Structures are given as structure tokens and as C-alpha cells.
Amino acid sequence: MARAEGRGPVNLAQKLISAHLVGGEMRPGEEIGLRIDQALIQDATGTMVMLELEALGLDRVRTELAAQYVDHNLLQSDERNMADHLFLRSACQRYGIWYSPPGNGVSHPTHMQYFGVPGKTMAGADSHTCAAGSLGMLAIGVGGLEVAMAMAGQPLYVTMPRIWGVRLTGELPDWVSAKDVILELLRRQGVSGGVHKIIEYHGPALGTLSAMDRHVIANMGAELGATTSVFPSDERVLEFLDAQGRAGDHVELAADPDAGYDLQDEIDLSALEPLIARPGSPGNVVPVLEAAGEPVHQVVVGSSANPGLRDFLVVAEMLRARQVHPQVSLEINPTSRQILADLAKSGAITALVEAGARIHQTGCLGCIGMGQAPAVGRNSLRTFPRNFPGRSGTRDDSVWLCSPETAAAAALTGAITDPRALGLEYPDVRPPRTVSAITGPLQPPLPIERARQVALVKADSIGSLPELDPLPDSLTLPIVLKVGDDVSTDEIMPAGARALPYRSNIAALAGFAFGQIDETYPERARAAGPHAIVGGRNYGQGSSREHAAIVPRHLGLRVVIAKSFARIHWQNLANFGVLALEFADEADYDRLAAGAELRLDGLREAVETGSEITADGVLLRHRLSPRQRAMVLAGGWIPQVRSAVHR
């Protein structure tokens, strides 16, 4: 994209947005509509998306490309799991979607390897969709229904974010890698430091970071709450695409030389040291040295946060001809079919196996709480993006996040160890010039005539979308639950091995809602009927799962009142007709007690006009766009679309 005529220099995020803008103005805080080129879904969100496509009566997806990955729900403990696969595959065939069956790997690196194209927009029903920013894409994680609408040719609506330029200088020292860069940003800014922002990386250090390094950094922009992250598309991106046999997909993309940013930050890579996030939050970042000596029982390498061949090779080289400490279970989760093949070809699998590592199937696995649950209170070091309490599958877990180097150091010593203290030579690991691009097991869309003959394969375990009624004008709502700051969607609607197999069935899933915070919520919510929840700051951070909106709504949730909302969950609430209100004065949080009853009157008009709402003397506001107001009034986006059709 050449510099736009007749206006000043623009940054890359602005270029990508303006090239896809189909509605709204590019003013921070305003709702804009974006034309979407690609769509990404995974199995934990995909079954609901397919039910939504069915409810919308779609004939064929209208994005240039849509892909369904099976990477989350892989333990396959009973018949539900394979029933999901059969359903997803049939829906892919019906609607013109690529189907990536279990075994192909985690959606983000796999999409990057085979489908990512610089300059394209992507809507993904997974919060780490932003990882594609590594290739110069504008890739945004949203709720499943928004992806379904994008697949149906509708624009993706987001709040125009501020563009946050992060200038990278210097060069990473030995034993420090890309993960430490994003941990440094989390250390500085915390888990809501990126809310309503796009993080755009620039500066002289970019040339030292491979496309996969950038994936590590872009991926965990989600942990800062950012709308997305973007990197320029340069020589490093060309190298990556060339190794995949896709040099032809390369486009040169960068900010104009003298472009400005709404916010600025700078990281000198030379000054970084190995970092680690303490248990409980990706924002609890400290130098590894501060935690050194803590005994470790499990180390897991993999996930979309460290998915690259380099990340595994560095571990393999550190372990080659050595032994994993006998107290440690070292678990390797290859992130994609290609990575696994290249690890086997390079001899890394052999080195890891000989050292005592446990090699798992490709996929998300422990990152989403599908297996690999640690023992209570025993330290588990993981190269994952998230360590929200209980996400591992263990109630009182102790999960730390770190780089592959720091993970491997702990695997060797049985304790948290700064890898610089090992006295080893830093492995000189570089991605190979050509990689094992394995396209055979990716199942392409069917031609439309054949597609139209495909019937959806729906086992009994595949549920249906709940019916949603319009917003009443007056509501008396008991506050069934009151929670604190930074409650994640993992806490609202747990994933993990117990709940994830029910992802296609809202009614069955309902029993798990808020299970980690208050097990009595589902029963009390059902008994209460229409009810409210009160939350603190950054309510609904983390995973994009729309189940965290649908399930409580199914149980009667009509209003959430919080100090602030995480972006994706805020959208999901609107999509499913739950009114998200913010305190005009955060101090009023203390005035709303669990168990109290709130009376809300004149709701419909207040929502429609955007005026403030008073409940028991507490002043509340919503930030809904006119588009979102209509869907909340209708009870949700699907009933709104339906009523529009029948009008």
C-alpha cells in the first residue's frame, strides 16, 4: 500500500484499517466497520459458529477464505468429541470452509503457515487471532457470532482503537527470546494495558526478529487486552513465506517513515533479561532471578505463545545428551503438523525423547486445560500465554509463564533457574530455509454444487442455539453474583477437560458457569430467573469464547454492571442481548451488594438513546453503538437479524 494521497504520513495499523473501512470514522472510541478477508474458527468456538451459520440460513461463506481448526478439544474422552468433528466437517463441506482435522495443530501457527497473507484482515473466534499480526495482517479475535456474521459477508464492527507504537531497538542477548519481550510489555503495562489499543511494533530491532518470533509477541497482545497487534511485512516475513513455498503471497507493508502514534513506548531488547509471570495472571511478571530456586514438578513447552520450530529446537539442544530432572515431567506439545515433521527430521524429537521428555499430540492441550493438569500447589512452568487461576484444570494450581529457555532450564535442574546460570553455550538455532509444508491433511472447501448436497451431521450431543427474548422496559433484578477485578472468561465459563466436551450444548454447559468462583451460581441463577451480575475492572478478560455470554444469558442474566469490560466479552454480551453497564463513578461498586435487588425502569428508551440509567441511586452508562443498541433491544443479534428479515 503506497502512502495515501492528500493526507499526512500514516502508521501501518491506520493503513490496514483504512484499506478495509466500510463504515464509521477512524476516530478512537467510535465504532467502525471493517471488510473481512479471512475467518478463523476452532472447535471450542466453532460448533456454535456453525449453528449460527445454520440459523442465519447461509449458503456459502463470503470471505476470501475461512478455516476451521480442531485443536482444543482433543482428549476425546467420550463420543461427544468425535460427534463434534463429524458435525464440524460436514458444516465445513456445506458452507465452503477449510477443515483442519485433529492432528494438524494449533490454529494460529497453522493458519500462519498455510493461509496468512500480509495486508489481509481476519476475524477469528479465538482471542489469540491477533497472532497473525506477525505477518502484517489486521487480525482480530472476537466472539463466534461476529465471525459467523463476517463469514456471511457482514462487516466486523469494532471500537476504533488508539494506535500504540512500540519501538524496538537493540538485539536480544543470549538466553533471552521473543517471549521475554512480550513479558516485559506485560510487566510494564499489566493485563489491561492494551485495552482499546492496537500495538504496532516498529524500529530498528525488527530485522532481528523472525516472523515466528513476532508471532510470539503478537499472540500475547491478547494478554494486554489489545484489539490486536501488527508488525510490518518485510524481509523476515518474506523469508517465512518463502520457506513455506508461498513467496508469491508476500506484500511489503510498513508504516510511513514519519508516521505518528497515539501512544508511544520503546523496548531496548539488549537490556532485557529472562522474565517469568508468577501464578495467577500473565501480568505478574518478575525477573526469573527473583523466583530462582522454587522447586518445579512440571514443564510444558508449546501453545500458540511459543509455537515456532525455534522454540522447540532450543529446548532440544539444551537437553541433548542430558537428562530431565527426575522430579520433573517435561511435556512437549508440538504446535503443528509441520513443526512435528520438522522436529522429527532435524533429530530434535530423538534428542527430546532420549532426554526423558514426554511428547504429546499436536494441539492446545494443557493451555486450554485439556490434560496436563498439575498437582495442587506444585509449580508448573509453561511457555503458554495464560495462567489464570484454575485454567490448568487444577483448582489450586501454581502455573508460571516463561520462555522455552527458562522452561528447559527448570526441566534440567528441577527448580526455577535463570538459563544464563546453567553455564551452557547458547544454542545457535535458526529456522531452516525450507520447511515441511504439509497441505494434504488440510481439507479444502467443496465446489458449491457438491456443498449444497451436504447435510449437517448432528448427533444428539449437538445442541441448538437458545431462544432469546427482547429486553423488557422494566426489570427487577437480584444481584446473583458480585465479583472483583480481572475476572476472566475462563472463570465465567470454564473450558478444560470437564466442560469443553459440552461446548456444543448450552444447556449441558450451564452447570459449569462460574464454577471456580461460586459453584452455586447456576442453581441460584436458574432459580432467580432474570438477574444481574456486578463486576470490577476488566470484566471478561481472556479467551474469546462467546459461551461466557450465552450460558449466563441462558441462565437468566440480563445485565452486567462493571467498572470496565474486556473488549471481546463486552461485544459478546451485546451479541447475546445482555446489557453491559459501567459505573459512572467506580466508587459506587461498593454500594451494590450481592443479594440486593435492583429496579431498572425505562430501560428500552435509555438503551435506544444512550442516556444514563439509574438503579437504586447508582448512575450507570453503556457504551453501545447504535448497531449494538438494536441487538440488545431485540434480545441479541440473531433475533434482531431474524426480526429484520420478517419485518
Place this chain on the structure above:
Amino acid sequence: MARAEGRGPVNLAQKLISAHLVGGEMRPGEEIGLRIDQALIQDATGTMVMLELEALGLDRVRTELAAQYVDHNLLQSDERNMADHLFLRSACQRYGIWYSPPGNGVSHPTHMQYFGVPGKTMAGADSHTCAAGSLGMLAIGVGGLEVAMAMAGQPLYVTMPRIWGVRLTGELPDWVSAKDVILELLRRQGVSGGVHKIIEYHGPALGTLSAMDRHVIANMGAELGATTSVFPSDERVLEFLDAQGRAGDHVELAADPDAGYDLQDEIDLSALEPLIARPGSPGNVVPVLEAAGEPVHQVVVGSSANPGLRDFLVVAEMLRARQVHPQVSLEINPTSRQILADLAKSGAITALVEAGARIHQTGCLGCIGMGQAPAVGRNSLRTFPRNFPGRSGTRDDSVWLCSPETAAAAALTGAITDPRALGLEYPDVRPPRTVSAITGPLQPPLPIERARQVALVKADSIGSLPELDPLPDSLTLPIVLKVGDDVSTDEIMPAGARALPYRSNIAALAGFAFGQIDETYPERARAAGPHAIVGGRNYGQGSSREHAAIVPRHLGLRVVIAKSFARIHWQNLANFGVLALEFADEADYDRLAAGAELRLDGLREAVETGSEITADGVLLRHRLSPRQRAMVLAGGWIPQVRSAVHR
């Protein structure tokens, strides 16, 4: 072992028995006591064994070697699983047991690779322990408590079996392999054809079967209900041990040239064709040709029934440069760390990954219902030993058992296919001369002084053994459940992803008992208190899990009346004080209705003297040895030992 002086020629089984005989006479049907050289446990049975060792107050195991493998319960969905690992590892350290952590692989091939020694006896808390017969061991699968007693230096008591000589002639044709040999025996003899027998293989075809081929055949002797299977220790065994770097462990062992057998059979390998067991039982064997064309959705290669490098290499070669049919999920479960390393080194992993296979962690996995559950009614072809209904984790499953060749053929075509019909050249696959013997990750026993300082690591999820009261003299027992023939321990006490995580906790496990047959059993049993179950033929076939005795006993089971019992479960019932009675006249099975009440009087004297028992006019017998009578009277083996100590 030279031919014994002063008696006629003896077969190999007789030699192995007489070399270890410490009690009883070698007359079929009599109880004999055997000195045990080695002990094997796995995690699904091991936690209970460790609790038993603790209850027995053991200081250190007295077998030459004992090994604990973690291979069953690998999904690790919550904290219980790793808590089990910590407990097992601490108990291994305390009692002088080798600890094989998760990632090392399935117990039977791993034990064979590192510890198996021709001529040794082994007691194993796993029904497929008999696989070690491939090396000329006398290896018997029994309940956990019997292994605990053997570890404590006690003899293993078994009913002296008849020795069944199976003469092998000819040579396997292309596309037919060891699995087809044992499927042929199952086709002829059914799932109880081996009860109270040792299957001893001999004949000119032995030289054509590698030690690992013999493992395939010996392993599935369990499916015939055999006490065990034995092969001679010859050049093929030497080759195997030599490849492991253990040629020094080789001992030449064979039947005397003119030895006789109690029973005889012969299989001409040249005449075999690819066989397959239809869903429901390993005994439902038909030629693959008869089932050809059935659509297939899943193919799984692995398990102790096809654990060898050859078994995976033949699949890899069939798939090399081809693609798995898009309808099929081809799943590869490497059986041991060594096999995985050799598959990686040979390029087979790469070939499999490129063809679209899904590579899983090493272990039992789907074979024990830990993941890989198929969709309802969709055909799944597996190289596993068992396909009892529901064992896969799916209630209405459709699981077939076959060779790797037949499995790979279905993976290529998407339908059951005789591999001879593919038109491919039969891959010339041979085990390498040297293999990747990887001993580092096997954790050896601690020296005794250090061992004595080890405390058992017991999380809350580790339960304790139930208290067991003596057998009353009179009982009024409602028949809470009446079942048909061939009920397996999988049906009595399901394993699988739901139940297996509770294996260390009898009270928690109780809710799953008989879940597939009658979900109301646990509640009704608990309400009834002391109660009886009526069964058909071969009651308790399959897995050795003693939980299938302990859990119903915990729920009040005192008497099982059946037409006949499978060997291991019959022993487990006695070990936990449940009286196993057989109908004097099988026709009386029809006279005992579910719900009826049975009055049994003078029970203690009848058990003590071995006399018949009459209940409501039905004549019943037990086959308990004097040793077993004492434990049933005491309420079980542990209370018996305890009362002996305190007497």
C-alpha cells in the same frame, strides 16, 4: 534348564513351573504356589498396590525386580492424576521399586525391552502381563493384592493349569502378521478357550517369528482367558536381547524334544488370511474379506497387542507418500519411548505425519478408554487386544480388532479392506539390529537407607483401603443384579476417562460400578447392604483390575453366583472376601431371579470344609483352596494377614 533327571520329557511350561514351585502339586486343578522373581504394576492398579504394601507394613520388596509403569491414566484432566504420580513415585522410592514415569510407555513392551529375562517368573497387576511369555518367562496377570503379596516375598498361588501345546508350522504369507495368528486362535476357541490353561507355542514356524511377534501372540492369550502363554527362548529371543544391549540376559529354554501336552492344537501359518474381530468381543473373529466395505471413521495403531517397531513401520511404509482417507482419523500411539525414538530415527514419524496421521503420546490411551473415543455407531479399527462394549469410552461403540496391515488399509480407503486387495507391494520391514535402548528416564530403586527416609506423598485424592468384616455364618441376600455370559471387568468397574482418575479412591469410584449394565446398581446396592449378584459363564473376563472386586464389596457385595468365573477376577473376589459360587447345575441360573432374596445358612462351615451350599433349593459349589477359604472367612486377604499377625 536341563532335562530333569529321573522323569520323562517335560514341556517348557512344566519346566518353568517346577523350577519355581514352592507349594502344591503340579496336577491340573490343584492350587500351586510359585516363587516370583519379578513384579509389574501399572498406574491404574498400582496406587491400590502401594496402599496394600503400606497396609502390610512392608519395608522393601523381596522380588529380584519390581517395576511401576505409568501408562494408563495419561489424560491428566485434573489434579488427581499428577497426585497419583507423586504418590506412586514416592512409594517406589520407599519400597525399592523401579519407577517408569509417564512418557516411557506401555508396561509390557517396556518391561520386555529393559527387564524381561528368559526363565524368570513374573506376577503383574495387569491381565496382559502374559505378554512376557514372548521371552520364555512365566508371567501371570493377577489382582493387585496378589502382586503386593508377591512383592512381600509370598508365593503366587494359582490353579495348576493344563498345558496346551500349539504347534506352529509354515510361514506367514504377505499381508498376514502375528495378530492374525492370535485372532485365528480366538476364532477357533473363543474368549474362554484358554481358561485354566497355559498356551505353549512350539513347532518349526517359531523361527520365523521375532520376539516382538511373539509378544503380540502371548499378549492376547489373555483374551482366551489363559493363565499365561509361553514361547521358547531361542535365537529370536537372543536377537531381541542383543539389540537391547542385553545379550547377557539370554538363556536358552525349550520343551524337551519329545515332551507332551495336556491338549494339542496346530496352526499352519501359511494358510492364514487377514482376520478381524467384529465389535463387542475379541472372540467375534471373521476373515477381513467378510467385513470388507464397511465405512471406517477411525483407525488406531498401538497398544500392548501390537507394540513392536515392525507394527508401526509397516503402517508407515503403507502410508508413505500417500494420504489418509479424509473421512478417517488415523491415530498412532507409540508404545514405548524406545519405539518412538526408533520411529523418529527411521523417518517413519515423518512419513506418518506427512500422510495425515495423528501422533499421540506413548501409552495405552484408547485401549483403556483414555481418550480416542469413537462416535456412536461409527466403525473404529484398532490394533488393540479388546473391544468389549463401551471400553472405548463410547456407549454404543463399534470397535473392531485387527492387524496393523488391515488397520492401515482402512486408513487409506476409508472402509474395511483386505490389505491384499490394495495392490501394493508388501513392505519388507525388519527390526533393526540395534535399537534405541533409553534407560535414563527409568528411575531405579533407592538404596535402602535413603528409601527408609522417604515419606509417601499422599494428596487428599489418594484414598485408603476399605475395612472388610468377616463372612457371617448366615446371610439373607437380595439379588441386586443378574447378568448374562462373558461380563467383563470393564463392565463391572469401568476404566476410561471418567472413572480412571478415581482409581486411588474406592468410595469415589463406587458410583461408576456396573454403569454400562445398570446405572442404578451403586445406589440400589448401597441401599440393600449385604447382597448377591448372579452371573453367567466366564464372569469377570478381561482386565485384572481388583477394583472390580473391591468396589462392589465396598457397596455390600458378599456372594457372586455364576455359571463360571474368569481366573483373575475369581481370585480377586476371594482376595477381598467375596464368596464366588458356581451352579452345580447351570440350568439353575434361570431359577434365580433379580430382586429375589436368598437365604444362606451355615456358610462358614460350608466354606471351611468345601461342602456344597444350598440356597432356595439351588445347589452351589465353590472351588476355593484352603488358603482362599481362610481369606474369605476373614473377610479378605488383608484382614486375614492382620488377624494372623495379632493372633
